[in-house]
Amino acid sequence: xxxxxxxxxALFIIVEVFILSISILLIFIFWNEYKDQQAKLKWPVAxxxxxxxxxxxxxxxxxxxxxGVLDIQSGSYLFNLRRGNAEWKKGIGWAxxxxxxxxxxxxxxxxxxxxxxxxxxxxVPSDKFIFxxxxxxxxxxxxxxxxxxxxxxxxxxxRHDRNKKIFKANDSTIK
Numbered sequence: 001x002x003x004x005x006x007x008x009x010a011l012f013i014i015v016e017v018f019i020l021s022i023s024i025l026l027i028f029i030f031w032n033e034y035k036d037q038q039a040k041l042k043w044p045v046a047x048x049x050x051x052x053x054x055x056x057x058x059x060x061x062x063x064x065x066x067x068g069v070l071d072i073q074s075g076s077y078l079f080n081l082r083r084g085n086a087e088w089k090k091g092i093g094w095a096x097x098x099x100x101x102x103x104x105x106x107x108x109x110x111x112x113x114x115x116x117x118x119x120x121x122x123x124v125p126s127d128k129f130i131f132x133x134x135x136x137x138x139x140x141x142x143x144x145x146x147x148x149x150x151x152x153x154x155x156x157x158x159r160h161d162r163n164k165k166i167f168k169a170n171d172s173t174i175k
Contacts, residue, residue, distance in 0.1 A: 012145075016146055019138050019141065019142040020138075022135075023136070023137075023139040024135065024139070026132070026138065027139075028135075029131045
């Protein structure tokens with residue numbers, strides 16, 4: 001009888017460790033996706049003032065190497081970029097080589113690894129939060145199951161002790 005109880009507890013512990021490992025794995029997957037997203041640091045298309053720029057001629061497009069202050073308004077974020085690389089875009093299409101960038105022209109800002117803190121980070125796609133939610137959900141389920149089935153010492157009372165207390169109470173009331 002005791003061996004069956006121990007076997008059930010051992011099986012439960014194995015199942016709980018499995019659930020906990022899956023939940024931790026899911027949270028880890030989310031964290032890696034989140035970090036990868038943060039590392040990409042994509043820049044928005046922005047209309048901004050160009051100061052102290054020079055052009056690097058590429059095969060197809062101008063590339064503006066800008067210095068000074070460039071204010072980019074993206075949603076509720078305002079960033080001051082002091083230096084970096086940008087591909088210049090005029091209107092909707094790419095600017096032909098014969099056109100020069102002017103103040104107020106649109107820029108597509110490219111990630112510059114030298115200034116990672118000044119980049120606009122995109123939000124993590126909502127499907128990545130499924131990993132986080134599922135991981136936390138499984139973790140909580142495993143925690144609840146451990147409290148219910150393993151019954152830590154704080155929550156359990158030995159049946160023999162419980163019977164002794166009942167008999168003591170009955171003895172005192174009889175006398």
